[in-house]
Amino acid sequence: MSLEQYKDRNVGEQNYYMVDIEDYPTTGWGKFTRVVKRTFSGELFVGLWVVLREMIKFDIHTVSYPQEKLPIGPRYRAVHKLLRLWESGYERCIGCGLCEKICISDCIRMDTKIDENSRKEVTEYTINFGRCIFCGYCAEVCPELAIVHGGRYENASEQRAHFVLKDDMLTPMDLLTQQQEYPGFGAVIPGTDKSVKKTPLAY
């Protein structure tokens, strides 16, 4: 998109027009007549009529929150989620610690250990939401698309701690089929496959 029109400071030559606004009344009588005019013009009934008309038409646009929710933009940064691999259900997080390293409010902490298959296992993972500024760096840096910002914007609970433990963030096994791929921060750009270069294999 061109930025030309924003850079043009010459107001006169563009299609601007002045809004026709009545002058403010200056005299006492002028003010009095304005009040009377506004009070008895019946504009109230205009509003009531619109409501009545729409009610009769049964074409209601109101979202009945909290039963209904509007879709949230993919780049919205709500409370984090930890995802699992689709096929196996293994945790995607490999414990590389990059989120911990990049976190500018220093609120991510994790413990890892070597598991019985000699793999790195994340034993604990927490985010201190008292400090998190929801900048999205953690999701952006994650090489495995394991930590993402979900779309869950309702954060009402007795304690912040109710959102921060690994178990709260991790997709439960029984809900694995409902796990959504995250298109927001750090996700694979559409068409990435085309830009990947193959390692030369001369043998």
Place this chain on the structure above:
Amino acid sequence: MSKINITNFTIDGRSVTANHGETILNVARREGIYIPTMCYIEKTTPCASCRLCSVEAVGVDGFVLSCNTPPTEGIEIVTNSDSLQTERTNIMKLYDVNHPLECGVCDKSGECDLQNKTLEFDVSQQNFTARDQERSIENWGLINYNPSLCILCEKCTHVCNEVIGDDAIDLQFGGYKSKVVPKDSDILDCTFCGECIAVCPVGALVSSEFQYSANAWELSKIPATCAHCSAGCSLEYEVKTVGAATAGQSEIMRVTNNFEFTSLCGAGRFGFDFDKRDVKDVNEFNKAIEKFKSANAIKFTSMVTNEEAMILNALKEKLGLKLFNEEARNYQKFMRAYSKVSGKLHHSATLDAVKQSDAAIVIGSRISTDNPGVRYALTTASRHNGAKVIYLHPMEDALMQNVVTQMIRYEVGTEEGVLALIAKALLTEADLDETSQNFLNSLDDGYLCAESNVGEEELEMIQKSLRRTKNRVIILGNDVINHDRAENIARIAALIEEYTDFSLLIVPSEVNTLGVSLICDLDEETSVNSVVGYNAKADYTVASFGEADLNVAALNQQEGTFVSVDNQVLPTNVAIAYEGYTLNEIAGALGVEAEYSIDYTPQLPQTSGFKATAFDDLENFLTHDGKDVRGYILDNVNREKSVKFEQIADLPEFNGTVIYSSNPVLQFNPYTADAKQLESDISLRGSAQFAAAARIADGDEVEIQTSLSSVIRVFKLDAELKGTVALNPNFDLGLERTLGSYRYEIAKINRVSN
């Protein structure tokens, strides 16, 4: 230095000079000119495997390896050009061929040379290829090896061979299949110093306990000094808060060192988890104060900082107590006798002097386990200077086999005679004063040789092998310091130091024996009532290990200083905060007040060579060119001379079954006994000859009875040992550990029937 030994040349147009033996890389580093390397390590001979340090020399075809090429007069060196850049980038590309992309989990990520150099040379795509090999991850006990990650730089094999002396790993050559393997063995049989882990530039060799438990950037480094032996190795405790979801607690995750210049043994590297956890218990504290007030004496061990020793000494003066520490008192006695002859308070040699020596005599110490720092220094001297190492001890030591050029086995207890014979052999041409000459003349060589079993031909061989050596060191250990005749031995040692070009290293047994001996006014231990023990068993015990009445902070939880074998005052720091009481708080309640223990650091006695430097002004690091600027070296203190010798006493005989108080590799004290990674072998180890003499067999449970104590241990037959002396450990005895007596004892060995 004479002019001939200096070479003038230029690097990148800058005029520089090289001293004799310096390579182009040495000079460049000294001058601050950057030449990239992957396999170079300062403390070994150049591996010359990476070829990254190639430079151009004007007028010379092809590249020159700067790491192992000394410059010639007037040569012009270019460290950076387009062709060099291409060469180096290609080398990095080759290193990256098939290197697993597992940085995400690799322990080395964040401090990896391969990562750094790959980014430095901007290797973003690969145009080389090789068929990958099947490689399996090896588990070698404390060490895990992943050949896929290995870049075959050979640093590990070089340090293992040249610095440590284990010579336990080797490179199995096979082109692209090459890998590091245990030398001549299927399993890794070494002392597990972990130096190979430290030098590994990638994540190929890692600590199996640490693996995958933390990322490099999560760890905060606490510079400190090792608390296990008197070598005073510099190390960094790497600490992390564990327990992400719970209220986190700090824990030491691993220990690292500046591996470019220094080394650590396995006890330092893996034996770090000896911290004490406790909270303040006011009742017990008040009880302790009462006990101190009513005490007649304080008994302590040398596992204390200088500041603690200072506090204990202040308590002695304040409360009119006696201060018992036999082991440090023996050292003090030894050094006082030494001072009378040498006129100096401190011995002259350092570990650096040992490293640079070309001849060393070791007497009275199983040095490889007593002080690995000295062992590594001897190995370095042997490998780099071809040093003659003459090792005198009643028992052979398999760990020293590769280093020792002449082994002399003397009879147990005859150290005094042995040193006198050595002195006579070394001082044949010296211009001695009359007293000393008379003393040497009065020696009955025949008797001494016969009783100590040191033959005249062996002494002649010593003389012969020392003939063309220049830097000589004599190293004395624990056996002579705690000998009944220690004072006379000290005089003879001082005599050798005084009249030959030998420098003298006296190795204290505990971490801060030297510091304690310089600070405390110690009393001879007698049996008195109500003794309070500090890190030692007594009627009321205050200690940082074992079952104590009142717990105090361990040595990795304290600020303070140690005095190392180098006569260097070394600062150590708090790795883990201690919530309970400290000695300073106890002393405060008893009227010896200071806000912090380290307030005593500048008050350490200047008469003993300490400086009035505040703790916070002490540095704790090595400079980029390896200069040790930790703490400070004790000032030389001159003492009044009064040369007087005693006649050599009749050499004692130790017949029958003798036990030698000696700990296995990596074990020193109750701290190392607590460390969960260190193998804890508490068996009595002896030869087949010992087994026959004691009428016991391998695996028997035996009771070892000496004049002082009795302990039950399992006997293990050790094929590497000979003779009728068995090794009896004491590190596991905790507070019951007795120190400060001669390490050999005649013991009655009885099989425990069950």
